[in-house]
Amino acid sequence: MCGIVGLFLKNDALSPRLGDMLTDMLITMTDRGPDSAGIAIYGEGAEGVKVTVQSEAPATDFPGLDTALAAELGVPVTMKVVDTHAVLVVPEAQEAAAVAALEARGLRLMGVGQRMEIYKETGLPKDVAARFGIRAMGGTHGIGHTRMATESAVTTLGAHPFSTAEDQCLVHNGSLSNHNQMRRVLAKEGFHTRTENDTEVGATYISYRIAKGASLGEALEGSLKDLDGFFTFVTGTRDGFGVVRDPIACKPAVLAETEDYVAFASEYRALADLPGIEAAKVWEPEPATVYFWER
Amino acid sequence: MDKTPRTEPRQSWTFSRETNAEIRRAAETGIYDIRGGGSKRRLPHFDDLLFLGASMSRYPLEGYREKCDTSVVLGTRFAKKPIELKIPITIAGMSFGALSGPAKEALGRGASLAGTSTTTGDGGMTEEERGHSEKLVYQYLPSRYGMNPDDLRRADAIEVVVGQGAKPGGGGMLLGQKITERVAGMRDLPIGIDQRSACRHPDWTGPDDLEIKILELREITNWEKPIYIKVGGARPYYDTALAVKAGADVVVLDGMQGGTAATQDVFIENVGQPTLACIRPAVQALQDLGMHRKVQLVVSGGIRNGADVAKALALGADAVSIGTAALIALGDNDPKWEGEYQKLGTTTGAYDDWHEGRDPAGITTQDPELMKRLDPIEGGRRLRNYLNVMTLECQTLARACGKSHVHNLEPEDLCALTMEAAAMTQVPLAGTNWWPGKGGF
Amino acid sequence: MQTIDMGTTELREVNSALQAAAKAQANEEYVIENPRGSHALAVGLDGTLSVRVKGPTGYYTAGMNKLATVTVEGSAGPGVAENMMSGTVVIEGDASQYAGATGRGGLLVIKGNASSRCGISMKGIDIVVHGNIGHMSAFMAQRGTLVVLGDAGDALGDSLYEARLFVRGSVKSLGADCVEKEMRPEHIELLKDLLARAGADAKPEEFKRYGSSRKLYNFNIDHADEY
Helix, strand or coil, X not given: CEEEEXXXXXXXHHHHHHHHHHHHHHHHCCCCCECEEEEEEECCCCCCEEEEEECCCHHHXXXXXXXXXXXXXXXXXXXXXXXXXXXXXECHHHHHHHHHHHHHCCCEEEEEECCEEXXXXXXXXXXXXXHHCHHHXXXXXXXXXXXXXXXXXXXXXXXXXXXEECCEEEEEEEEECCHHHHHHHHHHCCCCCCCCCHHHHHHHHHHHXXXXXXXXXXXXXXXXXXCCEEEEEEEECCCEEEEEECCCCCCCCEEEECCCEEEEECCHHHHCCCCCHHHCEEECCCCCCEEEEEC | CCCCCCCCCCCCCCCCHHHHHHHHHHHXXXXXXXXXXXXXXXXXXXXXXXXXXCCCCCCCCCCCCCCCECCEEECCCCCCCCEEECCCEEECECCECCEXXXXXXXXXXHHHHHCCCEECECCECCHHHHHHCCCEEEEECCCCCCCCHHHHHHCCEEEEECCCCXXXXXXXXXXXXXXXXXXXXXXXXXXXXXXXXXXXXXXXCCHHXXXXXXXXXXXXXXXXXXXXXXXXXXXXXXXXXXXXXXXXXXXXXXCXXXXXXXXXXXXXXXXXXXHHHHHHHHHHHHHHCCCECCEEEEEECCCCCHHHHHHHHHCCCCEEEECHHHHHHHXXXXXXXXXXXXXXXXXXXXXXXXXXXXXXXXXXXXXXXXXXXXXXXXXXXXXXXXXXXXHHHHHHHHHHCCCCEHHHCCHHHEEECCHHHHHHHCCCECCCCCCCXXXXX | CEEEECCXXXXXXXXXXXXXXXXXXXXXXXXXXCCCCCCCCCCCCECCCEEEEECCCCCCCCCCCECCEEEECCXXXXXXXXXXXXXXXXXXXXXXXXCCCCCCCCEEEECCCECCCCCCCCEEEEEEECCCECCCCCCCCCEEEXXXXXXXXXXXXXXXXXXXXXXXXXXXXXXXXXXXXXXCHHHHHHHHHHHHHCCCCCCHHHCEEEEECCCCCCCCHHHHHHC
């Protein structure tokens, strides 16, 4: 049970302000999710892939991590440390080896992408946004989430967004009712989840469908048939932004579109400060209907 | 004559006489069995716990002289006007419609004499009840029958009903016989129809929306009234935690033995967790959030006597609530009506067709003639006596454990008689310091 | 006329002021600026007060309204005028889901569209929507009138009781037990009055009426699929 925000820019002039706008939207959704918050932001592309990891003990885990990983993989590695998170850039061919090496050190994988970075922690949205300096981040699009945990623990790994494939992320408001069964089905196909969280199953399902050749739109259509329960999903890909609600569509959702951006929020309040919102087209996504924007 | 020994005719355990009768009834009518009351199957219950009592290591209090306080304050978290009760036993929500007007009046009289609260139900607030209840909790239900801001402000607390123990996740159905002119008028329904009740609230879904709903209710009532959230015992840890996060002042947790006016038997007997199993996880959730005793926990579902009350409090509840027991105190299923129960094809103690409105005791009915059988003043006196006995019993046990307030009872004052009860409550099995799942012996 | 700026005034203060003014029955006028999607705004009013909200609101605007007139110059969030008793609520933009839920009286006018579950469980309120309404509207609606100048979404009037539904445009699908019914002179009169009070430019004759076929009123095994 949660608050969702999302912003997909059509006008590059707004790019430097992406993090700033998303932060305000996220903080407005605090009441819907005071347990944890997270954000996925699609920024500059890197020379390789960015691997975002989180540590409980960043002061001991991160210093020298880049050189150690570089030595282990035999390739150059760069690192940016942001509070409890580190974004390591490795050559694409070394992605799997890098993830394995980082997880072997007890670091928690937040996500992998050419453009996507994920920051999430327990705590109030304003504190989470501040410790990562999200306001200063630029980019083309981003998705944020405030969480009121339902049936899984309040932990960093239980926070959204969930990323289960390169440059893909998903946030969710609602509660899935067949996620345990789906988790077993996906595991049989080789798509394993890391948490007990229902949303991660939704994210993994989308990644699974895309890996099997579906487009994001087709994967979201599939979720309407294969996932049961209540959900509003907002997803990000390298160049795209998608929204889908379950057929019953009880959980709130508002979309706004101008010539400059597409914005999503669980409540209008989160959109109230966006530039030009007074003149925007504002509507509620229809049930069982996939909305998708691509750059 | 053949002298060969014969096999005794043997009834099947699986296909018992009772089961077969139900199959025949279903085949004949095409509708599931609807009845009132809570689960009738044997469930682990408070009987499976015992108090340890004081002896050498602890000192008991002297009965009748050394005080053992029973007062409880509900709604201390946000409400400007919390509810102060003399005893830790309240009357659970039961609707006008399910119960007669005089029955609601009797509940109000008895509860007020004993210093506790009553609760409305799925049918709005009646004058019988408001007029005779010193403290009245107004239920806010999915149907919103009779809901209005004046009654909201006349209430002493508001109970947002998310679910009940007899049917977590279910709506309701009140058959046509009881939708009389007055009931229909209060519910804005046509007379004599089967009333179908929704299982979800019409204008919110989930704790994130509920938080906003609670804001609205508080804004309408000037932040005075305690807001309770009532849940059926299903996933008590998460449900309690989410009720707290949504902004509850009080969590009401109704276990599987909790009653209902009318629900499918299959629902009553197959959904939810026994009351005994619900308390520990709920208390754990409150403790994990640092809210134990700050957000009060009221437990209901099969509370019968002072021992049940004391055990629920020892497991961490702040108060309990009674429904079925209160009706029995008023005279429900009384042996003096046995002849009439027989005519209805049932017997004393088994009568549960409350939804049919033919209650010989005149309690669960809207029939004007039957209603006269319950004298609300006498009923109120009986309920007060019963509440007083339960309170005295609870105090007796608490004193024996050396407590000057019943809230100082704790799980460590208990032992469990069965492995099941030990596992469900994490109270050690009698004679050990162990419960299933705990390391060491 | 009093003006309150929500940029500088807390919700509790705003509602306290409005509730006190309503109680005084003085026919005062209040303008609320910068609502910025606030929840539970102008709720529990009980008296002849006029409130004009300059901008979009959040959940439960004008909830449980009695006698007062509340106008939102913008869109309203979920559950606008929920359980309204009397008075008038006008939304100049769109309304989110559950508009007029369980309303017992008064008039709710939505000049834009209303999304899903408009008039859910309504118990006597009159609702006029100038635009379209979403799915599951008038679910379990008991009494009152829902008038839609545009189109209705899926499952209109599912499990309907005695509420009257009028739709000018198309109905995507009817819910269980909801059927089209004949328009009689009294319905034309009823519509004429409601359309006029709602400032709606439409002719009563253009509407179709929908109501309960009352097949679910008493259980019948042949209708078990509809439950």
